[in-house]
Amino acid sequence: MTAQDFKPRALIAQISDLHVKPEGVLAYQRVDTAAALVRCVKELNRFTPRPDLVVISGDLVDSPSKEAYDHLIRLLTPLELPFAAIPGNHDHRDLMRAALPDRYAFTAGALHSVREAGDVDVVLIDSVTPGKDYGTLDRDSLAWLDKILGASATRPALLFLHHPPFATGIAHMDVQNLRNAGALAAILRRHRRARLVAAGHVHRAVLTTFAGAAATICPAPNHAVALDLDARLPPTFMIEPPAFHLHVWCPGEDFGSVVTHSVPIGDFDGPHRFLNNQ
Numbered sequence: 492m493t494a495q496d497f498k499p500r501a502l503i504a505q506i507s508d509l510h511v512k513p514e515g516v517l518a519y520q521r522v523d524t525a526a527a528l529v530r531c532v533k534e535l536n537r538f539t540p541r542p543d544l545v546v547i548s549g550d551l552v553d554s555p556s557k558e559a560y561d562h563l564i565r566l567l568t569p570l571e572l573p574f575a576a577i578p579g580n581h582d583h584r585d586l587m588r589a590a591l592p593d594r595y596a597f598t599a600g601a602l603h604s605v606r607e608a609g610d611v612d613v614v615l616i617d618s619v620t621p622g623k624d625y626g627t628l629d630r631d632s633l634a635w636l637d638k639i640l641g642a643s644a645t646r647p648a649l650l651f652l653h654h655p656p657f658a659t660g661i662a663h664m665d666v667q668n669l670r671n672a673g674a675l676a677a678i679l680r681r682h683r684r685a686r687l688v689a690a691g692h693v694h695r696a697v698l699t700t701f702a703g704a705a706a707t708i709c710p711a712p713n714h715a716v717a718l719d720l721d722a723r724l725p726p727t728f729m730i731e732p733p734a735f736h737l738h739v740w741c742p743g744e745d746f747g748s749v750v751t752h753s754v755p756i757g758d759f760d761g762p763h764r765f766l767n768n769q
């Protein structure tokens with residue numbers, strides 16, 4: 492494939508871990524998650540070419556309440572792009588379903604959904620364990636995913652879930668991972684069209700592989716979980732440069748290629764033309 496052939500056919504933006512509070516309330520008495528989401532929405536709206544879809548990969552609110560979800564909806568109203576969301580451990584399924592009625596696969600319980608973006612299927616699977624911080628995919632969820640991925644042998648699919656199915660080395664987050672990652676891996680190995688497993692939860696950009704697919708964690712528009720690889724350290728967060736992920740799918744052999752870009756959020760100097768020294 493030449494550079495000229497490399498034309499994206501699907502652009503999926505992923506934002507994650509918004510942790511919106513009721514209006515006027517800071518997260519952890521320090522982080523203005525609402526202002527962070529306003530900046531994130533502005534960045535998404537001005538990005539060209541326009542993403543086909545925005546996936547919000549969980550923890551839409553910090554503590555679930557109608558007031559928090561109402562605030563979230565007001566903050567998302569200026570977003571000019573279609574979006575779909577899955578819950579995280581900070582969300583509440585029923586409150587989220589009421590705030591964001593969508594084409595969910597089940598009429599109650601888990602909030603799974605599927606969207607088409609160009610020639611790609613975007614599969615959003617709810618990994619929440621009610622009342623717990625760690626993730627699980629119950630039997631019905633696994634059966635649903637197996638059926639969805641089995642529906643085509645040719646279309647590439649990108650899978651989104653909140654809880655990473657792999658360890659990051661940050662111990663206090665790793666204990667909250669997807670508990671039955673092996674069951675997910677078995678399904679992905681059966682359906683090679685799943686080319687990306689994109690998670691949230693850790694508020695950091697992370698890259699690895701999982702069950703033969705690329706696997707990522709999306710950074711957050713607000714605070715980052717500190718990169719503490721020493722398990723003796725207490726859980727802490729940092730205010731680091733905010734960002735989102737842009738997953739670019741380009742057609743090609745073997746389901747094409749998926750490239751993930753980390754997009755910084757904010758106003759920066761540039762763009763400047765590259766010019767020869769004179």
Ligand SMILES: [Fe+2]
Binds near residue numbers: 549550579581653
């Ligand atoms: Fe989370």
